[in-house]
Amino acid sequence: MEIIKAKTFFDGDTGVLKGDKISRSERRLKDMEGIFTDKDAYERMPPDTLVYKVEVHEAVKDIPGGLYFGVSHVYPGRVGHEYFMTKGHFHARRDTAEYYWGITGHGVLLFMDEKRTVWAEEIIPGSLHYIPGNIAHRLINSGDSELTVGACWPSDAGHDYTTIVNAGFSARILEKNGRPEIHF
Amino acid sequence: MEIIKAKTFFDGDTGVLKGDKISRSERRLKDMEGIFTDKDAYERMPPDTLVYKVEVHEAVKDIPGGLYFGVSHVYPGRVGHEYFMTKGHFHARRDTAEYYWGITGHGVLLFMDEKRTVWAEEIIPGSLHYIPGNIAHRLINSGDSELTVGACWPSDAGHDYTTIVNAGFSARILEKNGRPEIHF
Numbered sequence: 001m002e003i004i005k006a007k008t009f010f011d012g013d014t015g016v017l018k019g020d021k022i023s024r025s026e027r028r029l030k031d032m033e034g035i036f037t038d039k040d041a042y043e044r045m046p047p048d049t050l051v052y053k054v055e056v057h058e059a060v061k062d063i064p065g066g067l068y069f070g071v072s073h074v075y076p077g078r079v080g081h082e083y084f085m086t087k088g089h090f091h092a093r094r095d096t097a098e099y100y101w102g103i104t105g106h107g108v109l110l111f112m113d114e115k116r117t118v119w120a121e122e123i124i125p126g127s128l129h130y131i132p133g134n135i136a137h138r139l140i141n142s143g144d145s146e147l148t149v150g151a152c153w154p155s156d157a158g159h160d161y162t163t164i165v166n167a168g169f170s171a172r173i174l175e176k177n178g179r180p181e182i183h184f
Numbered sequence: 185m186e187i188i189k190a191k192t193f194f195d196g197d198t199g200v201l202k203g204d205k206i207s208r209s210e211r212r213l214k215d216m217e218g219i220f221t222d223k224d225a226y227e228r229m230p231p232d233t234l235v236y237k238v239e240v241h242e243a244v245k246d247i248p249g250g251l252y253f254g255v256s257h258v259y260p261g262r263v264g265h266e267y268f269m270t271k272g273h274f275h276a277r278r279d280t281a282e283y284y285w286g287i288t289g290h291g292v293l294l295f296m297d298e299k300r301t302v303w304a305e306e307i308i309p310g311s312l313h314y315i316p317g318n319i320a321h322r323l324i325n326s327g328d329s330e331l332t333v334g335a336c337w338p339s340d341a342g343h344d345y346t347t348i349v350n351a352g353f354s355a356r357i358l359e360k361n362g363r364p365e366i367h368f
Contacts, residue, residue: 001366003292003304003357006311010285012196012334019312059314065279065338069312095249099336101194108187120187127190128203128253130243150196152283152336154249173187182185 008057010069015103015148017055017071026053027087029079034165035087037172038080050075051084052139058155066155073148074107074141081174083108088138088169090114092158095133101150102127106143108173108180112136118171120182123149136164140173142180192241194253199287199332201239201255210237211271213263218349219271221356222264234259235268236323242339250339257332258291258325265358267292272322272353274298276342279317285334286311290327292357292364296320302355304366307333320348324357326364 008019030047056070077084088110091098100109100123107123113135121129123139131137141147171184192203214231240254261268272294275282284293284307291307297319305313307323315321325331357364 001303001355001368003306003364003366005306006286006308006313008312008314009310010312011310012285012287017312057312057314060281060316063317065277065281065317067281067283067314067336067338069283069285069314069336093249097244097249097251097339099251099253101196101253102190103196119185122187122189124190126193126195128192128194128201128241129190130192130241130251130253132244133247133249152251152253154251154338155281171185180187182187184185 015071015150017057021058022055023058024053024055027051032087036079036082038082041080045079049077052086060155062156064156068153068155070151071148072139072151073146074139075146076141076144078175081176083140083142083173083175083180085140086138087161088136088164090136090160090163092160093156096154096157097133098131098137098151098153100129100131103148103150105141105145105147107147108140108142110138110140110169110171110173112169116170118169120173123147136169138169142173199255199334201241205242206239207242208237208239211235216271220263220266222266225264229263233261236270244339246340248340252337252339254335255332256323256335257330258323259330260325260328262359265360267324267326267357267359267364269324270322271345272320272348274320274344274347276344277340280338280341281317282315282321282335282337284313284315287332287334289325289329289331291331292324292326294322294324294353294355294357296353300354302353304357307331320353322353324364326357
């Protein structure tokens, strides 16, 4: 019997994920209606503008005890003073955690618990972030280059985007004098 | 409210893990009685020889839905023709998966299911490996430099080392003409 060559590759220095069983999804401005606070600025921007891309290695599907491994790429940009960011979500199975780690760029990880209490951590290349169960999370690119973040989470976690689409986060990260600030 | 600076850091290019809530454990030859096949070669080596070190970020303890994030360092060396390796284990909660990814060095990931069927994947910098639930796993350093491997797994997985200590894996990775081979 031979030692099998790996079929999937993750470059921890650049975030490139390639090989077998990788799914990719993109979110453009037109997919993010109602997410950004400045509606006029949103309407003025090209709707096809790419905001972020998510790549996921899916060795299994939705099974208890399984895991997914992925990379999120949030592109630099703003809608008015609000940085490009992910829609953000709770996990559908609320008590499941997730790890994020910064690979390239500068950003903010916004956390919100179910009582709508918010806090935020700075993401830099090499920062490691634990997202406990029952906590919504959103990635924000506060820099001027691509924010690349590695992720690992339980494959039965699922995504609840609806709670955030309906009620938002209780704080936003806005640019002020070239730096990110939390606004309630 | 301020954006909080990260307190834990993971360098995806070198595998250095540092900061808050990191536990470290080491295995030396004297901790691995009965693991290597060549007993005479084992007895002749300094018992304090470091075989591997595991570092784990433990943001939580053993809770369902939680995760751990770690780095394993397997040092180069052999006991006779058998490469330095980890003890290997099943997860105590058998159905839990794990991700490994190669960071530095060259190695082999040995898998074994509960029917004792074995297979092996080559680990190189940038290789990504999914270990499904119910599968024992062992890291083997088949190169001449440190093998560094990132890992993420459910915090309620636990470790069952005893099954492997008692019955071993049904195959070993041995050096032959400077290259790793599977031996049954």
